[in-house]
Amino acid sequence: MDDNGVxxxxxxxxxxxxxxxxxxxAVRGVTFSVRRGELFxxxxxxxxxxxxxxxxxxxxxxxxxxxxxxxxxxxYQERGLVRRRMGIMLQEGGFPSxxxxxxxGRMWAGTLSxxxxxxxxLGLVSLGHRxxxxxxxxxxxxxxxxxxxxxxxGRPEVLFLDEPTTGLDPESRHRTWLLIRExxxxxxxxxxxxxxxxxxGELADRLAIMHQGRIVRAGTPAEVAASQPxxxxxxxxxxAREPVPGLAGTRVSVTGRNVLLQTQDLQRxxxxxxxxxxxxxxVLAALDARPASLEEAFHAVAASGGGPVDVNDNAEDGTA
Amino acid sequence: xxxxxxxxxRWRQPAHRIAALARAEGVLLRRxxxxxxxxxxxxxxxxxxxxxxxxxxxxxxxxxxxxxLLTGLMALVLLSAVYYNLVTALVARREQFVLKRLxxxxxxxxEILAGTAAPAIAIAWAEIAxxxxxxxxxxGMGPPVNAVLALVALIxxxxxxxxxxxxxxxxxxxxEMAQVTTLPVLVIPFVLSGLLIPLxxxxxxxxxxxxALPLTPVVELMRLALTGxxxxxxxxxxxxxxxxxxxxxxxxxxxxxxxxxxARRWFRWEPRR
Numbered sequence: 001m002d003d004n005g006v007x008x009x010x011x012x013x014x015x016x017x018x019x020x021x022x023x024x025x026a027v028r029g030v031t032f033s034v035r036r037g038e039l040f041x042x043x044x045x046x047x048x049x050x051x052x053x054x055x056x057x058x059x060x061x062x063x064x065x066x067x068x069x070x071x072x073x074x075x076y077q078e079r080g081l082v083r084r085r086m087g088i089m090l091q092e093g094g095f096p097s098x099x100x101x102x103x104x105g106r107m108w109a110g111t112l113s114x115x116x117x118x119x120x121x122l123g124l125v126s127l128g129h130r131x132x133x134x135x136x137x138x139x140x141x142x143x144x145x146x147x148x149x150x151x152x153x154g155r156p157e158v159l160f161l162d163e164p165t166t167g168l169d170p171e172s173r174h175r176t177w178l179l180i181r182e183x184x185x186x187x188x189x190x191x192x193x194x195x196x197x198x199x200x201g202e203l204a205d206r207l208a209i210m211h212q213g214r215i216v217r218a219g220t221p222a223e224v225a226a227s228q229p230x231x232x233x234x235x236x237x238x239x240a241r242e243p244v245p246g247l248a249g250t251r252v253s254v255t256g257r258n259v260l261l262q263t264q265d266l267q268r269x270x271x272x273x274x275x276x277x278x279x280x281x282x283v284l285a286a287l288d289a290r291p292a293s294l295e296e297a298f299h300a301v302a303a304s305g306g307g308p309v310d311v312n313d314n315a316e317d318g319t320a
Numbered sequence: 321x322x323x324x325x326x327x328x329x330r331w332r333q334p335a336h337r338i339a340a341l342a343r344a345e346g347v348l349l350r351r352x353x354x355x356x357x358x359x360x361x362x363x364x365x366x367x368x369x370x371x372x373x374x375x376x377x378x379x380x381x382x383x384x385x386x387x388x389l390l391t392g393l394m395a396l397v398l399l400s401a402v403y404y405n406l407v408t409a410l411v412a413r414r415e416q417f418v419l420k421r422l423x424x425x426x427x428x429x430x431e432i433l434a435g436t437a438a439p440a441i442a443i444a445w446a447e448i449a450x451x452x453x454x455x456x457x458x459x460g461m462g463p464p465v466n467a468v469l470a471l472v473a474l475i476x477x478x479x480x481x482x483x484x485x486x487x488x489x490x491x492x493x494x495x496e497m498a499q500v501t502t503l504p505v506l507v508i509p510f511v512l513s514g515l516l517i518p519l520x521x522x523x524x525x526x527x528x529x530x531x532a533l534p535l536t537p538v539v540e541l542m543r544l545a546l547t548g549x550x551x552x553x554x555x556x557x558x559x560x561x562x563x564x565x566x567x568x569x570x571x572x573x574x575x576x577x578x579x580x581x582x583a584r585r586w587f588r589w590e591p592r593r
Contacts (some may be wrong), residue, residue: 060423083426094421096413098351101345110340111425113333154426 002144004070006158006189007034007057014052014064015296026052028213029066034206039190041200044210045302049163051091053210057191058088058160080090084113087156089147091163097136100228101127101146104135105153112154121149126172140167148176152183159183161192165199172202177202198239201225207294214299221294228292228300230266232273234259234284247272266291322510337427341435345409346526349439352565355408357523359443386459387546391539392515393451394474398481398538399506403446406437406485414489420590429589437482448474467559473541476572480534481505483579509535517549534575537568568573 014027025298027049034040036220042050049057055061056068057080059075068075073082105118110185115121122128125145130138151159161180165173173196180203184190195202200207203220209217217224229251234242236257244252244259249260250269263269270289277284335344349355413419413436422432455461484505492501510516512530519527519536530536542551544561556564 031585060420078425083424083442085504086424088424090417090421092417092420094417096344096348096416096418101452103347107340107344108425110343111422111427113426159481285469 005033005037006071007040007191008069008242009033009053009057012053012056012068013058013064014061015050019208025213030210030213030215031220032208032215034189034191035191037187038185038205039184039192039203041204041207042111042191042193042210043197043207044193044300047212048210049213050210052213054160054162054191054193057081060087069123084154085153085157086157087154088146088158089151089161089164092149093135093167094141095135095143095150100132100134101138102131104146104150105131108150108153114155115153116155118153119151122146124152126175131289141169141172144168145172145176149178157188159188159190161190163193163195165194165196173199197293197298202293203272209298211301217297224297225294229262229264230269230289230291231296232261232266232270232287232289234287237282237285245272245276254266259278264285281283323518332429333426334431338431338435338438338501341422341427341432342438345436346442349405349409349443355405359405359440360447360589362396364423384547385424386461387543388456388515389459390451390455390461391542393517393556394448394477394542395510395513395515395535395539397447397451398477398535399510401438401447402440402478403481403488403505404438404498404502406482407437407492407502408495409440409488409504410489410574411492411498412495414588415494415591417590420497423589431485437485441478441482444478445474453543453566461546462547465556466545466565467566469541470563472536473545476536476541476569476576477535480538480572480575480579483576483583484534486583486587487579490582490588493592509533512536513539525577531567534572536572538570541565541572 005142010031012027012030013025013266015023015025017023018189030049030053032249044050051269052061055069056063056119058131059070067140067312071082071085075082075086081247098300100109103117104245105122109115109118118133119128125148127142127149135143135146144164148164150160151161164180165176168176177199180190180192184203191201202219206220207218207224217227219236234253236259238257244254244261247263247269249264252261252264260300261269261273266289273284276282349359360585410419411434415420419432419436423429488498488501488505492498512526512533513535514530519530522530528572531540540551544556544565548556548558548561550556550560550564
């Protein structure tokens with residue numbers, strides 16, 4: 001196996017409810033790899049198969065088909081070998097609500113071979129002042145931060161974060177991002193799922209968008225965003241006699257006076273448009289030009305159902 | 321980690337992990353008044369209720385009564401403090417995703433179950449120890465004929481009912497539902513254990529069934545251990561108590577194998593989605 005591929009996933013399939021017609025294929029052939037020290041994000045709508053994929057990488061469930069290696073081991077069959085090198089934050093907290101924060105930390109540290117001091121981990125997520133509080137009395141965001149503190153308590157080499165910032169206020173989310181960046185700088189490999197596209201764009205070195213159990217887009221955030229055209233929109237002034245000119249490589253749609261241009265080459269199209277408006281003395285109200293964003297790529301997938309793309313090229317780039 | 325620490329930690333680490341989980345579970349049990357009540361208080365009135373049962377009044381003299389009350393206490397403790405409490409504890413942890421979360425750590429599956437079960441089992445054994453002292457002090461129970469068999473009854477009985485608890489969680493969607501789903505295991509083995517109705521009074525087929533249930537062999541082993549009397553009522557020597565113990569031990573072993581298999585097959589570590 002390639003030394004850089006900390007995680008390799010080949011044609012992973014997962015099925016619930018047994019074989020036959022009543023079962024449900026949650027993951028339908030997923031291939032990707034994650035390099036040492038990078039953050040790989042899995043995006044997708046609810047039910048896309050993100051958590052089902054994560055559970056196999058985490059060693060909580062066996063794949064129905066396909067091969068998964070984490071740190072060179074089968075995470076399900078060889079759980080004992082890889083667990084001390086992994087940190088896992090589930091979507092659901094999973095700590096007893098009647099224990100205090102400190103008791104939770106002490107229990108979890110007692111199960112780890114080389115834990116950080118509990119106080120240090122709580123400090124990293126700014127929960128030190130809540131050590132004596134019962135988990136049931138924590139806010140949703142505080143519980144999420146406790147989950148994160150426990151996931152990094154064992155100084156993992158590979159960290160799995162399933163929606164780590166859900167329920168956090170913007171300030172805590174920002175601090176969590178800073179912490180994740182510090183862990184990445186220190187060499188930790190991170191696999192993250194999130195509903196916040198901004199989070200993926202901010203943190204991910206590479207990402208994959210899942211839809212109905214398949215990866216439909218994969219690459220760096222910029223690459224995935226570039227799968228969508230850039231957009232220019234404006235209002236045609238009332239005195240405009242002529243329609244918008246046809247611009248090479250541009251899709252024009254007009255709704256009343258509102259015009260939307262979609263282009264792969266934002267600079268050229270914008271230059272041409274402004275030249276045209278200038279030469280005719282038109283004022284384009286509400287002019288807005290923006291490059292393609294991850295968000296648009298995501299919504300395009302969710303809306304169209306996004307046909308599966310062959311991501312083997314990306315996967316091989318990943319391990320090259 | 322060097323090879324040296326690997327070998328020394330092979331046993332210390334699992335023990336350390338179980339201890340950490342057991343300690344947290346002990347804190348949770350202490351904070352759960354209802355579970356504490358079930359474990360600590362419930363067996364006491366039930367033992368006194370047993371005094372009225374024909375098997376006890378027929379025991380002849382308080383020496384035999386002490387032995388039967390200790391046996392009855394052990395049976396009730398295995399049912400309430402071990403079985404019932406473990407069903408509710410495991411279901412509560414499962415539904416709060418605690419079991420799933422624990423599986424994301426270094427603890428193995430058996431370590432997680434052992435850590436969760438340890439406080440309930442510790443309480444159960446402590447109660448039985450107190451009961452043994454009371455049987456001697458209050459009822460003048462003499463020294464056991466075969467103390468080894470009492471220990472075997474305790475250990476195998478605990479294993480059977482802890483494993484049956486793990487199996488019962490599969491049929492128990494919520495903690496509240498445990499009140500219903502535990503009834504078959506709580507009622508049937510107890511009624512047919514020989515404590516309430518002497519097995520000799522049962523018709524043949526029912527007697528065979530009773531002897532195959534998981535609590536009856538515990539009661540038989542305790543009777544052999546404490547009084548050295550066979551099922552027919554005649555006294556046995558030490559060697560004869562061992563051979564008489566063979567069938568009950570085999571029945572308990574079969575229950576452990578069956579419940580262990582069923583638990584592996586049906587135990588769920590997270591709520592049904």
